[in-house]
Amino acid sequence: YIDDIIIVSKNIEEYLKYIETVLDILDKVYVYILVEKSFVAYPSVRLLSYMVNGEGVAKTDDKIAIFKKLKFPNILKTLEQY
Secondary structure, three states, X not given: OOOOOOOOOOOHHHHHHHHHHHHHHHHHOOOOOOHHHOOXXXXXXXXXXXXXXXXXXXXXXXXXXXXXXXXXXXXXXXXXXX
């Protein structure tokens, strides 16, 4: 079972070549994709907690930032009411 295939390149010509190569490989092993579920030529893609684009892969801290913004009580009395 293949869930995601992400193809990243610096330009559209290289990107189209990679797509053709991947599709040829999948065809040789009888793996087919659904066109309805395919997303092609996005400038960037968020995958798990990473941002993937032509420049590379970067970690996103969205989930961590939410916890950093939380303010927890620092007094026992306030904590008991929390």
